[in-house]
Amino acid sequence: MWKSGLRKYSAAASSTASAGNSTSISSTLLLTRNPVITADVSKFEAQYYKYQNELWKRLMWTFPSWFYYRKGTISEQAFRELNPGPVFNNPNIEFPRGRPVVVHQRDRRFKQELKLPKTYKEVSQEKKEGGETAAEEEGAKEDNLSRQIVPNSRITKADESKDLASLERQLSRTLYLIIQENSKWTLPTFKEEQVAQGDDTKDSSVTPLHTLAEQGLYKIGGNSINYFNVSNTPCHVHKSESTREYFIKSHILSGRFVPQSESIKFLWLTKEELGEYLEKDYYKEIEHLLSDI
Amino acid sequence: MRINSVNASTQRVVNQLSALSASKKQPKLLNLCKEDLIKHKTITNAWNVYQRKVNEKRHIQLNAQYKSIHEAMEDLKQTSPQLYALANKPEKKKKFPLDMRMPTDYPPTKPWVYNYEPSQKRK
Numbered sequence: 001m002w003k004s005g006l007r008k009y010s011a012a013a014s015s016t017a018s019a020g021n022s023t024s025i026s027s028t029l030l031l032t033r034n035p036v037i038t039a040d041v042s043k044f045e046a047q048y049y050k051y052q053n054e055l056w057k058r059l060m061w062t063f064p065s066w067f068y069y070r071k072g073t074i075s076e077q078a079f080r081e082l083n084p085g086p087v088f089n090n091p092n093i094e095f096p097r098g099r100p101v102v103v104h105q106r107d108r109r110f111k112q113e114l115k116l117p118k119t120y121k122e123v124s125q126e127k128k129e130g131g132e133t134a135a136e137e138e139g140a141k142e143d144n145l146s147r148q149i150v151p152n153s154r155i156t157k158a159d160e161s162k163d164l165a166s167l168e169r170q171l172s173r174t175l176y177l178i179i180q181e182n183s184k185w186t187l188p189t190f191k192e193e194q195v196a197q198g199d200d201t202k203d204s205s206v207t208p209l210h211t212l213a214e215q216g217l218y219k220i221g222g223n224s225i226n227y228f229n230v231s232n233t234p235c236h237v238h239k240s241e242s243t244r245e246y247f248i249k250s251h252i253l254s255g256r257f258v259p260q261s262e263s264i265k266f267l268w269l270t271k272e273e274l275g276e277y278l279e280k281d282y283y284k285e286i287e288h289l290l291s292d293i
Numbered sequence: 294m295r296i297n298s299v300n301a302s303t304q305r306v307v308n309q310l311s312a313l314s315a316s317k318k319q320p321k322l323l324n325l326c327k328e329d330l331i332k333h334k335t336i337t338n339a340w341n342v343y344q345r346k347v348n349e350k351r352h353i354q355l356n357a358q359y360k361s362i363h364e365a366m367e368d369l370k371q372t373s374p375q376l377y378a379l380a381n382k383p384e385k386k387k388k389f390p391l392d393m394r395m396p397t398d399y400p401p402t403k404p405w406v407y408n409y410e411p412s413q414k415r416k
Binding site for chain 1: 308309311312315317318319320321323336339340343350354357358361362364365366368369372373375376379380381382384390392393394396397398399400401402404405406407409410411
């Protein structure tokens with residue numbers, strides 16, 4: 001049964017292939033650099049998360065300090081010095097905003113704010129002492145496990161210098177590769193015949209779309225690109241009368257795009273920036289393929 | 294000093310249980326006044342509206358993406374059945390790349406790995 005199906009299919013293939021010979025097929029590569037850091041939160045989101053966080057803190061149980069700091073130890077003393085107890089319910093004092101309800105060194109009406117003893121000096125302290133000594137200490141601290149952890153900046157050098165060709169720009173956004181060969185910025189597009197002529201060792205006469213895109217990418221961007229092809233299936237088609245451009249999605253994982261000829265320029269752009277570089281109608285057509293984040 | 298002192302191991306268990314249990318550690322019940330309650334409800338409503346908008350937008354985009362995949366495949370079937378067959382081929386050995394990195398809150402010291410060498414097999 002499957003054999004007959006195959007025969008039927010191949011017969012149909014030969015009949016339509018001859019008809020569709022006039023259209024030139026090309027595969028367009030939508031090469032993305034996925035975000036390295038989490039998306040920026042909008043102002044409203046940040047406010048809502050802050051509100052929820054405060055509610056959560058207010059409803060949190062008292063910190064069992066006696067469990068973590070045994071009585072009579074030095075660490076317990078350090079903790080106690082950092083966290084003086086709240087005002088107790090003194091019957092001789094009048095509290096106009098309600099009497100305190102203190103249990104386990106915490107006023108049960110409010111959230112509990114704790115300061116934990118640190119193994120390192122606070123940054124503000126270091127600055128007060130003087131820049132030079134602080135810098136020296138930092139150098140020595142590199143392999144010190146109890147050093148203060150300072151997160152890297154979410155804005156990189158590439159952002160500051162507005163280097164559009166850098167892979168390190170806009171870390172929180174998805175970047176897309178566009179190239180310029182003859183005074184026009186486009187997504188990298190590779191025609192079927194061009195590559196098929198190049199390697200005639202293959203058994204089949206056609207190159208699959210994703211292979212076509214891969215070969216084309218190595219041809220213009222060099223071999224040192226580690227990429228992951230999402231699917232062999234094209235995700236979009238850009239039609240005109242005699243041309244068909246099929247879109248193939250891939251992610252760049254490491255390596256870099258090195259233009260193989262001097263005429264090629266390339267940029268890594270976000271969705272909004274693509275709108276400025278690509279033709280308006282073309283951008284509108286492919287807008288839904290691009291990620292907002 | 295306590296008169297009825299227990300031995301050390303029992304004391305430790307008691308200590309652990311006191312850290313786990315809710316007794317004396319729960320805060321006072323949150324009693325919002327009417328105004329605060331209305332504020333809270335407004336905030337929650339605004340958040341729900343916002344989420345709905347985000348989800349709708351995502352839904353529309355996903356639908357459009359699906360539609361364009363479908364369109365592309367239908368078109369490919371007409372234009373080149375050979376390529377259509379190749380594009381439909383199941384990718385059984387494909388694995389999720391281990392080099393792919395999940396986004397973190399702050400970037401690593403070197404945000405991007407540049408020194409990638411292609412394996413011999415691929416060349």
